[in-house]
Amino acid sequence: MKNTANNKDYALLSYHHIPGVHNIDIFERAGGYETMKECFNKEPEAIKEEVKLSGLRGRGGAGFATGVKWGFFTKDRNAKKYLLCNADESEPGTFKDRYLVEKNPHILIEGMIISAWALATQKGYIYIRGEFYQQAMILERAIKEAYAKGYLGKNILGKGFDFDLYVHRGAGAYICGEETGMISSLEGKKGQPKLKPPFPAIKGYRGLPTMVNNVESLAAIPWIMRHGAAAYKQWGTEKSPGTKLFSISGDVNKPGVIEVPLSTSLKDIIEIHCGGMRNGNKLKAVIPGGSSAPIFNAEDSYIVKMDYEDVAAKGSMLGSGAIIVLDETRNMGDVLKWTLEFYHHESCGQCTPCREGTGWLESVFKRREKGQAHKSDIDLLDKTASSMRGQTICALADAAAMPTQGMIKVFREELETYVSASTKK
Amino acid sequence: MTEPIKTEVAKTEAAKADLVNLKWNGVDIQAEKGSNLLKAALDNGIEVAHYCYHAGLSIAGVCRMCMVEQDGNPRAFPSCNATCGEGMVIRNDTPKIKAAVEATLQFHLLNHPLDCPVCDQAGECGLQDYYMKHGVYDSQMIDKKVHKPKVQDIGKNVMLDAERCILCSRCARFTEEVTHTHELGILNRGDHAEITVNEELKNDYAQNLVDICPVGALTSKDFRFKQRVWFLKDVHTTCIGCETGCSVKVSQNKNGAYRVKPVYDHDVNGHWMCDDGRNIYKHVSSPTRLSSASENINGLFVPVDELSIQSKVKGLKPKYILSTGLTVEEYAQFFSSLKGSKVEVGLYTLPNLGADFDGILKRGDKNANLRGAKAAFAAAGFDSTQEGLDKILNSLSSNDVVYVVIPEILYNEDHFNTLIKKTEKAGMKLALTPGETLSTLRTFNYLLPVPSFLEKNGNIINHQGLSRPLRAGLNYGETSKDISYYGKWVNV
Numbered sequence: 001m002k003n004t005a006n007n008k009d010y011a012l013l014s015y016h017h018i019p020g021v022h023n024i025d026i027f028e029r030a031g032g033y034e035t036m037k038e039c040f041n042k043e044p045e046a047i048k049e050e051v052k053l054s055g056l057r058g059r060g061g062a063g064f065a066t067g068v069k070w071g072f073f074t075k076d077r078n079a080k081k082y083l084l085c086n087a088d089e090s091e092p093g094t095f096k097d098r099y100l101v102e103k104n105p106h107i108l109i110e111g112m113i114i115s116a117w118a119l120a121t122q123k124g125y126i127y128i129r130g131e132f133y134q135q136a137m138i139l140e141r142a143i144k145e146a147y148a149k150g151y152l153g154k155n156i157l158g159k160g161f162d163f164d165l166y167v168h169r170g171a172g173a174y175i176c177g178e179e180t181g182m183i184s185s186l187e188g189k190k191g192q193p194k195l196k197p198p199f200p201a202i203k204g205y206r207g208l209p210t211m212v213n214n215v216e217s218l219a220a221i222p223w224i225m226r227h228g229a230a231a232y233k234q235w236g237t238e239k240s241p242g243t244k245l246f247s248i249s250g251d252v253n254k255p256g257v258i259e260v261p262l263s264t265s266l267k268d269i270i271e272i273h274c275g276g277m278r279n280g281n282k283l284k285a286v287i288p289g290g291s292s293a294p295i296f297n298a299e300d301s302y303i304v305k306m307d308y309e310d311v312a313a314k315g316s317m318l319g320s321g322a323i324i325v326l327d328e329t330r331n332m333g334d335v336l337k338w339t340l341e342f343y344h345h346e347s348c349g350q351c352t353p354c355r356e357g358t359g360w361l362e363s364v365f366k367r368r369e370k371g372q373a374h375k376s377d378i379d380l381l382d383k384t385a386s387s388m389r390g391q392t393i394c395a396l397a398d399a400a401a402m403p404t405q406g407m408i409k410v411f412r413e414e415l416e417t418y419v420s421a422s423t424k425k
Numbered sequence: 426m427t428e429p430i431k432t433e434v435a436k437t438e439a440a441k442a443d444l445v446n447l448k449w450n451g452v453d454i455q456a457e458k459g460s461n462l463l464k465a466a467l468d469n470g471i472e473v474a475h476y477c478y479h480a481g482l483s484i485a486g487v488c489r490m491c492m493v494e495q496d497g498n499p500r501a502f503p504s505c506n507a508t509c510g511e512g513m514v515i516r517n518d519t520p521k522i523k524a525a526v527e528a529t530l531q532f533h534l535l536n537h538p539l540d541c542p543v544c545d546q547a548g549e550c551g552l553q554d555y556y557m558k559h560g561v562y563d564s565q566m567i568d569k570k571v572h573k574p575k576v577q578d579i580g581k582n583v584m585l586d587a588e589r590c591i592l593c594s595r596c597a598r599f600t601e602e603v604t605h606t607h608e609l610g611i612l613n614r615g616d617h618a619e620i621t622v623n624e625e626l627k628n629d630y631a632q633n634l635v636d637i638c639p640v641g642a643l644t645s646k647d648f649r650f651k652q653r654v655w656f657l658k659d660v661h662t663t664c665i666g667c668e669t670g671c672s673v674k675v676s677q678n679k680n681g682a683y684r685v686k687p688v689y690d691h692d693v694n695g696h697w698m699c700d701d702g703r704n705i706y707k708h709v710s711s712p713t714r715l716s717s718a719s720e721n722i723n724g725l726f727v728p729v730d731e732l733s734i735q736s737k738v739k740g741l742k743p744k745y746i747l748s749t750g751l752t753v754e755e756y757a758q759f760f761s762s763l764k765g766s767k768v769e770v771g772l773y774t775l776p777n778l779g780a781d782f783d784g785i786l787k788r789g790d791k792n793a794n795l796r797g798a799k800a801a802f803a804a805a806g807f808d809s810t811q812e813g814l815d816k817i818l819n820s821l822s823s824n825d826v827v828y829v830v831i832p833e834i835l836y837n838e839d840h841f842n843t844l845i846k847k848t849e850k851a852g853m854k855l856a857l858t859p860g861e862t863l864s865t866l867r868t869f870n871y872l873l874p875v876p877s878f879l880e881k882n883g884n885i886i887n888h889q890g891l892s893r894p895l896r897a898g899l900n901y902g903e904t905s906k907d908i909s910y911y912g913k914w915v916n917v
Contacts, residue, residue, distance in 0.1 A: 173614075190611075195486040195506050349592065349611070349618030350487045356532035359616040363568040380565055387528030390501065391489050 005258035005273040010243045011223035011232065012216065013259045015104045022138060024145035027106040033151060035226040039114045040159050042225075044077070047118035051221065053229035055241040059216035060086055060177075061290065061319045063240075063308045066217050070119060072201040074209045077120035081209040084186070084200075085112060085218055087128040087135075088170050088177040091290035092342055093322030096245035097215035099257040102135045105142035109165065111218035113151060114225055116163040119211055123164050126215075127182050130170040139167050174346035178394045179212040180204075181348065192348045193394035216245055236262030240307035240318075250325035251278045263307040270301075270325060281327035285410070289319025291339050292399030294406020295332075316406065332411040333418025336404065337365040343400035354397035357388040361404060364419065371424035375416045382408050445511040450518045462507040462515065463491050473517060474526055474555045476533070476639045477593035478505040480689075481696035483602055485594045489529045490555070493517045501525065523559070530560045536571045536616060537640075538588045546641030548654040552591070573619045579608075580625035581700060582646040583634055587619040590642035596620065596634045603697065604628035604785065629787060633697050636686055647703065648684045652676075660898035661688055663885060664702040665750060665793040665833060665878045669786050670887030671698040675879060677898050681710025682879060692891060699787040705834060706879065708860040715862045715874045724867055734855070734871050735914075741826035741853055743915055744817055745770040746844070748832040749792035750859070752883025752895055755911060756801030762912025763805065770807045771814035772798055775832055776840045788888060791836055796886035818844075823852040828914060831858040831866070833877060838865060857911065875910055 006013050015021045018030050027033070039047060052067025074081060085108065089097040101108055112124050128136045143165050146152045154162050173191040175181040180194035183205045204210025220242065224232050233241040240262040246269060249255050253275030260273065266286060270276065277283055286301040287293055294316040296304060304314050311318045326335065344362040349355045364381055367373045385401035385408075392398075408415060443458045449471050456465030464480055466473050476488035486506045493504045496514040501522060504515065516522065534552060541547045573587035597609045597620065606628040612621035620642070626634075635645045657676040664671040664685070671694035676684045685706055687698035708714060718734060719726035745768060751759070763770070777789040792798070802809035808816075821827060827848050835841055842865050848854055849868065856869040859877040866872060876897075884892045 195484060195503075197506070344615060347615040349613065349615045350485075351489055352487065352532045352591065353489055353529055355592065355616050355618065356535040359571070360532075360535060360566070360568075367568060387525065387531075391492070391525060391529060393486060 003272050005260050007259070010235075010259045010261075011220050012100060012107070012243060012245055013104075013257075014223070015107060021104050022102075022106070022142060024106060024142065024149060027104070032106050032222075033110055033149075035222040036110050036113050036151065037157065039117055039225055040157055040161070044118045044120060047114065047225060050229050051118070051224060054224045054232040055229070055239070056217060056220055056224065056232070057240065057242075057308060058214055059220075059244065059320070060214035061091065061292075061317075063318060066213060069201065069213075070211065072199065073119055073211050074202075079120075079209065081119070081121045082205045082211070083112060083116050083119060083121040083124040084179075084182065084205060084210050084212045085124065085126040085215060086177060086179065086182060086212055087126050087132070087215045088182060089132075089215070089320070090129055090174045090177050091292065091320050091322060092339070093249055093287065093290045093324045094247050094320040095249075096247045096257050096321060098129075098132055098135055099247070100215060100219055100245065102138055105135075105139045106146070107219045107222060108139075108215055109142055109146050109151075111221040112165060113146075113156070113163060114221050115211070115213065115218055117159075117161060120161075121211065122162050124166070125186060125205075126165065126167045127176070127186060128167060128169055129177075130172040133169075136167050136169050143167065173348075174342075175348045175394065175396060178396070181394065182212065183210060190348075192350050193396075195393055237307050237309065239309050244306070244318075244321050246306065246321045246323055248274050248323045248325065250323075251281060251283075251327035251330070252276065252325050253278055255325075260306075263305045263310070266296075266304045266306055266323070267302045269306065269323065274325075277325070277327055279327075281329060283325065284328045284330055285326045285332070287316075287322075287324040287326070287403070289317045290322035291324070291342065292395075292402055293317045293319045294402050295335075295410055297410050315409075317402075331418065332407060332414045333365075336407045336415065337362075339403050340365065340400060343396065347396055347400075351392035351397065353388045353391040354400070357384055357397060358400050360384050361400060368419045368422055371422050373419040374423060375420045377419050378408060378412060378415050445509050445513075447509055447511075447513045447515060449515045451516075456509040458510065459508045461505065462493075462509055462513075463504040465509050466504065466515075472558075473504060474530075474559055475505060476551055476591060477595060479595050479598075479637055479696070481603070482595060482598045482637075485598065488533070488591070488593050490526060490533075491517070492522055492525050492529075494519055494522055526555075526559045527562060530555055531562060531564070533591050534560075534564070535566050536588070537591070538570065540589070544589065544641040545644045545649050545654075546589075546638075550641060551639035571616050573617075577622070578646070579622045580627065581631035583626055583631050584644050584646055584649065585620060585622070586642050586644070589640050590620055591640055592618055592620070593639060595637045595639070596643060599630075599634060599637060600626075600628065603633075604630050609634075629699050629701070629783065630697055630785060632700050632703050633687070645684065645703075652678070652683045657683060658899070659686075660879070660896055661894075662878065662896045662898070663793075663887075663893040664698060664705055665885070665895075666699070666702040666705050666791065667788045668790040668792055668795060668888040669694065669788050670793060670885060670891070670893045671702060671786060672893060673698060673702065675706050675898060677879070679899060682706035682898070690893075693887060693889070693893065694786055697786060699783075699785070701787065708833070709877045709879045711861050713861045715858055715860075715872050717874060719872045721867065721870050721872070726862065726872060729871070731873075734873075737871075738826045738853055738855070738914065742824050743768050744821065744825050744827045744851070745911075746773050746814065746817070746827065746829045746848075747771070747798065747911070748830040749774055749795045749798045750833045750878070751794065751798065751830070751911065752881060752885055753794070753797040753801065753892070754883040755881070756798060758909050759911040760801060760805035760807075762909065762915050766915055768915055769817050769820075770802070770805075771817040772802060772809040773814060773829075773832070773841075773844055774811070775835075776837055778836050790888070791834070793887075794885035796888070796890060797884070800886070818847040821848060821850040823850070825851045826853040826855065827851040828855045828857060829869070830875070830911065831856055831860060831863075833859045835860070835863070838863070841865065855914070 057063040176185045176191040185191040200210040283298045340362045344358040347358040385404040388397040388401040454469040474490040477485040577585040659674040672688040672690035720729035775791045781789045854869045
């Protein structure tokens with residue numbers, strides 16, 4: 001089989017092979033912003049309908065259909081509202097949005113302008129992860145270029161439509177990648193998720209309707225509008241159409257970001273697109289959707305197809321498309337320990353099950369370091385994780401509980417040995 | 426008695442059209458459409474565990490104790506963030522919810538120090554109560570607990586113990602939403618989050634923080650280590666601190682009163698009361714309070730038989746200066762005992778203190794029953810104005826006996842002293858005092874104890890014209906509950 005990753009005809013990285021495409025003139029020469037101009041001649045409702053038809057699913061991790069989410073948004077074009085781009089990519093293992101905007105910031109800006117026109121938002125923010133300093137600067141420069149061309153600002157291209165776009169850098173909290181946490185942070189408050197309902201589409205930033213979309217979702221809009229929903233659906237499955245960026249890290253020969261159609265098999269991704277396992281080692285496990293996704297053993301990893309429904313059917317989730325490949329040299333106890341350290345550190349502390357639970361999960365591993373952990377602690381981990389699930393405002397508690405339970409399901413024996421090997425007799 | 430019930434009824438009738446029917450654990454309940462689902466359950470007597478929800482504050486939804494299931498909804502959700510709709514079928518007694526509440530409670534208690542034996546909240550603590558009702562598990566926590574600062578004096582008689590705190594955020598929301606003073610906030614993330622004091626408490630409602638704290642994190646310096654709550658009995662009465670007349674309960678036992686807490690009163694004070702009102706009980710069981718009739722012998726007050734006082738005042742012309750602290754019933758009884766006699770009566774009103782109204786509850790007019798007093802004076806044909814009082818004071822002579830009812834709480838002693846000075850011309854001076862023996866009372870010939878607000882039943886009228894009850898609690902000392910006390914001396 002051929003390596004079909006990053007095909008020029010795909011939706012997202014189709015400009016990435018062009019040198020200097022971050023420059024607006026080069027981007028336009030390659031056909032950039034043309035779709036935007038066309039879209040200004042289309043009815044906003046028609047754009048929304050096309051996006052809905054394309055079946056594009058939110059690429060932030062939850063996989064909620066973008067078109068449906070847009071459908072919840074107020075149709076009053078004069079009402080004050082916001083478009084918020086979620087570039088706070090902080091799930092361990094995920095680095096696709098970073099790659100997308102650092103090479104080609106204009107595809108995101110074009111997507112945001114089209115979306116803003118469709119949704120009639122007067123202001124937009126790109127909330128970018130604080131650590132992405134370079135990428136924030138690239139976006140700032142690109143926005144300046146777009147303003148100079150008259151694609152942003154007042155009365156864009158004489159259409160009587162205003163759209164201002166700003167970059168806002170986060171301060172490094174994982175939870176600000178959750179849409180309501182991001183809104184709190186943007187409002188200048190502590191980055192804590194808000195109770196839902198009301199959803200941001202009804203009451204978001206500053207209490208006004210706010211549409212929050214992931215970088216990858218917004219960047220796919222120009223392609224969908226240019227080639228049509230039907231063309232987009234040539235890839236993937238009925239329920240997971242289109243192409244998707246995967247960020248692959250771990251024990252493969254060629255880690256990095258690739259764009260492939262959804263439903264590409266994980267085996268192909270590892271063996272063909274990533275050049276196989278490093279040093280010829282045996283595959284042990286794969287985390288298919290970022291650190292919060294339950295782990296697959298080698299067997300499942302070789303049969304799973306990377307689309308929303310197949311990954312879910314096998315007990316995990318596609319999430320943000322962060323594939324972490326682990327070979328035989330990796331200890332699953334260490335993997336879980338590091339994962340839980342992360343979630344303990346990042347819990348915002350608002351809801352009790354998460355605030356106390358994430359710390360408790362990690363404490364088992366802390367105890368191990370003192371030689372005080374026992375085999376039975378794995379049951380405690382399982383029980384604690386299960387009582388954290390579905391109990392909190394946002395999904396952080398689930399994000400810590402799911403990989404814990406998943407890991408116990410697949411690698412219980414190894415974990416038991418891990419915690420009890422150092423027990424003081 | 427114009428109880429709040431009257432307005433409540435009117436309100437319910439108006440809202441009846443908007444009532445919806447719900448089923449909660451199989452019990453049919455009614456609630457206003459769109460009203461808070463958790464409140465609807467609580468109002469209908471259904472017990473739902475909760476920490477962060479408070480009817481007087483915004484919704485935080487963080488304690489995760491009030492989770493419910495709804496028919497047709499696969500996900501459990503917190504009832505505090507839901508609204509009532511017609512035909513909703515809600516359950517919080519399913520195995521799933523029960524397990525969730527137990528687990529969440531265990532999370533709440535995970536890093537809690539469990540120092541109940543030395544905690545003043547013990548006996549009225551949400552953690553204790555719910556553990557007995559919903560928990561009763563064996564703790565699996567064997568790790569070192571997270572430590573946070575304890576015994577922090579955060580001002581205004583409030584003590585903070587961050588370890589006991591369950592971060593329900595009620596206190597932070599109170600300083601933000603009710604007093605708008607923003608003294609408290611939550612700092613840090615995860616299990617290191619704790620209540621932080623941005624600045625010392627400066628608002629006049631700080632003691633409410635102690636009331637709304639569902640655990641022992643915020644305690645009152647005034648009440649700490651004084652009494653166990655299970656030895657106390659609450660008496661529902663009305664605050665006499667100012668003309669607002671907040672509904673309060675006074676916790677007492679046979680040794681005296683220990684604290685004052687607000688009682689929800691929709692029309693008057695809502696959920697809160699001010700810090701000044703927390704001190705209104707202090708004179709009642711004060712050791713310096715007058716307990717029996719006393720005679721002034723060269724500046725020393727010596728207990729004396731009332732009959733001997735009566736023989737001394739016989740033949741003198743009685744003149745009365747009443748305070749605004751009597752109940753409506755006491756005024757009525759007093760004026761009815763005047764019938765046929767030529768007694769002069771004036772009213773001493775306390776001067777204003779501070780702003781007329783602080784925007785929340787506190788009022789500058791400290792006369793608790795000014796409306797009741799004025800109405801009673803008018804009905805009996807007496808002058809309740811300052812001019813009326815001055816006329817009596819200016820006409821005092823050695824043939825007169827002046828009876829002065831001392832205000833129960835004297836905010837401004839100097840102002841009162843000028844009144845006392847003006848009574849010097851009277852032949853005989855008697856003070857009827859419900860409070861402490863003040864040094865200024867030395868100019869009186871006799872002192873007579875009268876019941877304090879905690880020792881009498883009756884009603885007072887607040888600034889809105891609403892009648893609120895005073896209720897006798899436990900009896901203290903020798904004072905009497907007989908309301909004919911004030912009129913008794915008229916026809917001696």
